[in-house]
Amino acid sequence: MRWMLIMQVEPEAAARAAEELDMAQVIAAMGTYNEELQKAGVFLTAEGLSDASEGFRVDFSSQPPVVTDGPYAEAREIFTGFWILEVASREEAEHWARKCPLGPGTALEVRRVNEFADFESDEQDESVREWATKAQEWRAANA
Structure with missing residues (x-):
């Protein structure tokens, strides 16, 4: 089964937490996590996303669809990256999600990939x- 771990950030809470973080340690912890996923044979891919100000949103509520440039002021949480894992069960996906080295202001939404x-x-x-x-x-x- 493939599962997607979707990283979501609440910008204000994450910004406050980042003031106390050593970015070199954050990058090292994430690298160690990714390496552990690879060694376990469950890692398929992972990507980080650029700032929302570089993106846009397409709303299909009307025709033609409406395109709005980012950032998205109404968004309470921003999707900032993802992993796709190949695991045997929901429980194994939860195991790896719990090990992700994220902190305050961040969350993972974990969904099975069809x-x-x-x-x-x-x-x-x-x-x-x-x-x-x-x-x-x-x-x-x-x-």
């Missing part, structure tokens, strides 16, 4: 299965 098998059910519409098959082919072609 697998192609999730779309192969007899209950699924044929067009859903068709697109899932195409997505599987795309992934194989880009591996």
Whole structure:
């Protein structure tokens, strides 16, 4: 099973906590965590994201969709990075999430990544299965 650990930061709380942090120690702790994930064979990928001021949001509530440049003043928490892990169970995903060296003002949302098998059910519409098959082919072609 693949699980995504989504890092969320509450900007004000994280800024207060950062005043007391040694960034070299933070980077070293995160590097050690990533290395531990790799040695355990569960690490698939991880990425950090640039500041929200460089991004934009697309709102599909209307047609055409509305594009708003970041940062997003209404956002209480900002998505700042993620890991994707391949583990055997929800409990194992929780184990690794708890070990992540994050501090005050940050949280992880942990979600299972859908697998192609999730779309192969007899209950699924044929067009859903068709697109899932195409997505599987795309992934194989880009591996």
